[in-house]
Amino acid sequence: MELNAKVYVAGGQTLIGAAILRRLERAGYVNIVGKADEEPPPSDPAQVEAFFARTNPAYVFLVSGDSGGIAANQKYPAQLMLDNLLTECIVIDNAHRYGVKKLLYLASSCVYPRNCPQPMSEGWLLTGPLEPTNEAYALAKLAGIKLCQAYNHQHGTKFISAIPANAFGPGDDFSPEDSHVIAALIRRMHEAKNGSWEAVDVWGTGSPQRDFIFVDDLADACLFIMEQYCEKQQPVNVGGGGVYSIKELAELIKRVVGYRGELRFDRTKPDGMPLKVLDSSVLNGMGWKSSTPFGTALRATYDWFLQAGQTARPANVP
Numbered sequence: 001m002e003l004n005a006k007v008y009v010a011g012g013q014t015l016i017g018a019a020i021l022r023r024l025e026r027a028g029y030v031n032i033v034g035k036a037d038e039e040p041p042p043s044d045p046a047q048v049e050a051f052f053a054r055t056n057p058a059y060v061f062l063v064s065g066d067s068g069g070i071a072a073n074q075k076y077p078a079q080l081m082l083d084n085l086l087t088e089c090i091v092i093d094n095a096h097r098y099g100v101k102k103l104l105y106l107a108s109s110c111v112y113p114r115n116c117p118q119p120m121s122e123g124w125l126l127t128g129p130l131e132p133t134n135e136a137y138a139l140a141k142l143a144g145i146k147l148c149q150a151y152n153h154q155h156g157t158k159f160i161s162a163i164p165a166n167a168f169g170p171g172d173d174f175s176p177e178d179s180h181v182i183a184a185l186i187r188r189m190h191e192a193k194n195g196s197w198e199a200v201d202v203w204g205t206g207s208p209q210r211d212f213i214f215v216d217d218l219a220d221a222c223l224f225i226m227e228q229y230c231e232k233q234q235p236v237n238v239g240g241g242g243v244y245s246i247k248e249l250a251e252l253i254k255r256v257v258g259y260r261g262e263l264r265f266d267r268t269k270p271d272g273m274p275l276k277v278l279d280s281s282v283l284n285g286m287g288w289k290s291s292t293p294f295g296t297a298l299r300a301t302y303d304w305f306l307q308a309g310q311t312a313r314p315a316n317v318p
């Protein structure tokens with residue numbers, strides 16, 4: 001990807017899209033199209049087509065589509081599925097028709113079967129039933145992977161896919177109910193600290209394990225994959241490198257926020273997938289590894305929350 005190439009990040013205002021834009025700018029890309037207000041709504045076919053006709057991007061990072069935590073997935077399955085299906089169909093088709101050289105589609109680790117052997121390697125895709133709490137969203141993300149492969153097969157395009165671990169970081173959605181676990185617990189523990197609450201609720205049993213990736217590391221991986229990864233019919237995993245139970249995570253966030261009360265596990269709330277850990281050996285073997293220590297990444301996320309996150313509008317949920 002030449003530094004003067006035209007690059008478009010579809011979903012540039014999402015947590016991950018904004019981090020990719022920061023990463024591209026830091027690397028010296030000078031021809032980024034569709035930033036901020038110039039980005040067409042990715043699920044509006046006419047506006048997206050007009051945008052491709054006008055700007056003719058050579059490289060596309062496709063990270064648009066609504067997303068949310070376990071509660072949002074249960075409340076808004078139709079909205080999450082529809083928005084993701086629309087945006088991937090529209091952006092991928094326009095990328096083909098306007099001759100995009102390479103497109104990177106970002107899926108989600110919920111595309112793997114609920115009872116997948118751990119860590120989950122790319123070959124396990126579509127080998128079993130999905131986790132029910134996010135099935136609609138996961139099916140839309142699987143469709144995106146398959147759509148890229150179908151275009152490659154039928155039209156000879158170079159549309160690749162990556163499957164990231166649970167991303168978090170500055171710019172996250174900190175809404176109390178619909179966010180993912182890290183943002184939710186940072187917010188709740190911060191409020192508990194300020195309000196001197198005796199205990200904080202953590203959803204589920206605390207035993208599920210997750211692979212978390214700091215969003216700036218994920219953005220770095222996206223750039224690396226765009227430049228180095230060429231397997232058109234096989235997505236590549238992007239794990240964060242560490243695996244934490246929700247209980248361990250809650251203890252770490254407690255320390256970062258400086259909350260001294262108790263953790264109370266609310267077993268009326270769902271656990272979701274019991275284990276969700278990516279096998280990143282393919283990407284690691286190519287020479288990429290996440291580099292930000294987990295504690296540093298949690299601290300940076302809390303710092304951002306203190307400065308901006310308390311008032312920011314929810315980033316990703318409907």
Ligand code: GDP
Binds near residue numbers: 178184201203204
């Ligand atoms: P998931 O990976 O799709 O399940 O995404 P989440 O980030 O929403 O949830 C991860 C795990 O954290 C699940 O087991 C949740 O039950 C648990 N969890 C604990 N407290 C919370 C919370 O306040 N919000 C969310 N979203 N998850 C929580």
